[in-house]
Amino acid sequence: MCLTCGCGSDDVHVEGGAHAHTHTHADGTTHSHAHGHQDDQGHAHEHVHTDPDGSVHHHVHSHVDGSSHSHAHDGGHGPVHAHSHEQLNFGAGAAGNSVPGMSQARLVQIERDVLTKNDDHAQRNRAALARRGVFALNLVSSPGSGKTTLLVRTIELLAGRLPVAVIEGDQQTSFDAERIRASGAPALQINTGKGCHLDAAMVETALARLAPADDSVLMIENVGNLVCPAGFDLGEAHKVVVLSVTEGEDKPLKYPDMFHAASLLLLNKIDLLPHLRFDVERCLGYARRVNPAIEVLQLSATTDQGMAEWLSWIERGAQAARQQRHDQVAALQRRVAELEAQVERLQPR
Amino acid sequence: MHEMSLAESVREIVEETARANGARRVGVVRLEIGRLAMVEVDAMRFAFDVVKRGSLAGDALLEIIETDGSAWCMRCSKPVPIAQRGDACPYCDSHQLQVTGGEQFRVLDIQIE
Numbered sequence: 001m002c003l004t005c006g007c008g009s010d011d012v013h014v015e016g017g018a019h020a021h022t023h024t025h026a027d028g029t030t031h032s033h034a035h036g037h038q039d040d041q042g043h044a045h046e047h048v049h050t051d052p053d054g055s056v057h058h059h060v061h062s063h064v065d066g067s068s069h070s071h072a073h074d075g076g077h078g079p080v081h082a083h084s085h086e087q088l089n090f091g092a093g094a095a096g097n098s099v100p101g102m103s104q105a106r107l108v109q110i111e112r113d114v115l116t117k118n119d120d121h122a123q124r125n126r127a128a129l130a131r132r133g134v135f136a137l138n139l140v141s142s143p144g145s146g147k148t149t150l151l152v153r154t155i156e157l158l159a160g161r162l163p164v165a166v167i168e169g170d171q172q173t174s175f176d177a178e179r180i181r182a183s184g185a186p187a188l189q190i191n192t193g194k195g196c197h198l199d200a201a202m203v204e205t206a207l208a209r210l211a212p213a214d215d216s217v218l219m220i221e222n223v224g225n226l227v228c229p230a231g232f233d234l235g236e237a238h239k240v241v242v243l244s245v246t247e248g249e250d251k252p253l254k255y256p257d258m259f260h261a262a263s264l265l266l267l268n269k270i271d272l273l274p275h276l277r278f279d280v281e282r283c284l285g286y287a288r289r290v291n292p293a294i295e296v297l298q299l300s301a302t303t304d305q306g307m308a309e310w311l312s313w314i315e316r317g318a319q320a321a322r323q324q325r326h327d328q329v330a331a332l333q334r335r336v337a338e339l340e341a342q343v344e345r346l347q348p349r
Numbered sequence: 350m351h352e353m354s355l356a357e358s359v360r361e362i363v364e365e366t367a368r369a370n371g372a373r374r375v376g377v378v379r380l381e382i383g384r385l386a387m388v389e390v391d392a393m394r395f396a397f398d399v400v401k402r403g404s405l406a407g408d409a410l411l412e413i414i415e416t417d418g419s420a421w422c423m424r425c426s427k428p429v430p431i432a433q434r435g436d437a438c439p440y441c442d443s444h445q446l447q448v449t450g451g452e453q454f455r456v457l458d459i460q461i462e
Contacts, residue, residue, distance in 0.1 A: 105376055105460050105461070105462045106370075106460070106461060106462070107458050107459070107460050107461075108366055108367075108370050108372075108458060108459050108460075108461055109457070109458045110362060110363075110366055110455075110456045110457060110458055110459060111455060111456075111457060111458070112362055112455060112456050113453070113454065113455050114355055114358045114359055114362065114380075114454045114455060114456060115355075115358070115454065116362075117358055117361070118358070194353075195354065196351055197351055197354075199354065227351070227387075228351035230387055231351055231355075231387045231388075232351070252435075253435055256433065256434035256435040257387045257434060260434050260448075286435075288444070289435050289437075289444040290434050290435040290444075292444065292445050292446075
């Protein structure tokens with residue numbers, strides 16, 4: 001709420017949403033201003049007032065409460081200048097900026113999440129997948145953890161049990177999609193070019209082309225990168241992080257965002273453990289430190305050790321996605337029957 | 350370098366808003382970046398300098414407000430400050446923490462003319 005005039009609202013002001021009023025200060029100066037604001041974090045306003053000496057200056061002040069505001073003034077030596085002014089309770093870090101040469105500057109509040117666009121696409125993907133009963137997984141790891149080999153073996157073992165489709169993300173080449181197609185599953189390659197991750201819009205385009213079967217599993221193999229893909233929701237049910245024992249047990253602490261974002265950790269290549277000094281318990285301890293809720297499966301895609309547990313994890317998820325779709329269909333059919341009965345009662349006899 | 354695509358999203362939001370408000374140019378863009386938002390502030394500055402060229406925000410200054418991370422400690426049953434994911438509770442050393450703040454990444458406002 002605005003502390004000056006008592007006006008205010010709880011809704012987010014995207015832009016505009018402003019009102020104007022006039023008030024008089026203790027020193028006798030009067031000004032009118034328009035302002036927009038959101039919750040009680042502060043308010044922004046622009047106002048015009050007359051400067052007695054007509055001087056022009058740029059300045060930034062900090063208040064005792066830690067808020068600050070910046071003023072940008074008219075470059076011409078006219079008596080009228082514009083102020084843009086904000087008060088925010090972000091502590092000492094909030095510094096103001098003034099821009100030389102800005103005239104008639106005004107502040108537009110936005111308060112919008114930068115990832116909104118990606119998240120909108122992701123929600124559309126999630127809804128589209130739910131309508132088809134598709135269980136989607138976003139596989140993330142560093143390059144060389146064995147994601148593609150794991151996927152190929154998973155598809156082979158699920159053959160005849162569950163249909164799988166794959167979206168492959170790599171900077172360049174369609175090698176991975178070709179490997180997947182050779183295993184019998186439909187696959188589509190996305191080349192990100194300079195991009196370091198898949199985003200939800202790319203997946204939306206791919207989904208339209210790939211059209212995964214009803215009640216199937218969709219595996220999205222992200223670009224090999226333990227950093228950037230953590231920040232982008234693609235509309236998947238879960239992020240699954242693959243870590244191979246040839247990498248180093250401290251990776252969960254080195255790349256905590258990814259291990260925090262994932263629901264399941266697949267510890268891969270465990271057939272190599274006898275040849276390595278890899279402390280499994282320490283690694284899993286680190287993973288649980290950044291994500292106390294993370295599930296863990298240990299496996300080897302080359303010897304099939306642990307693969308049965310991974311396959312049943314997938315099947316449980318696919319079953320839930322399928323069930324959700326069937327429940328929704330059943331609920332809608334009940335509603336249709338109710339409405340038909342209602343129409344029946346209203347029909348003229 | 351996902352900051353590059355994030356910077357492009359920032360520029361889109363800024364340009365959309367600036368156009369809707371009939372701006373001729375954008376003077377200041379203010380971002381709020383939580384310390385757990387997976388955004389590297391220096392990389393963001395660099396990327397924004399690259400993507401802003403030729404746009405309405407071509408000579409805009411970027412102002413970044415960093416907000417601290419916070420979490421709920423299950424053992425202490427109270428909110429605690431954290432600097433990064435994987436940190437222990439500063440009071441009881443437990444890792445049973447639920448992140449509650451510092452993940453935001455928003456365009457707060459822009460100054461236009």
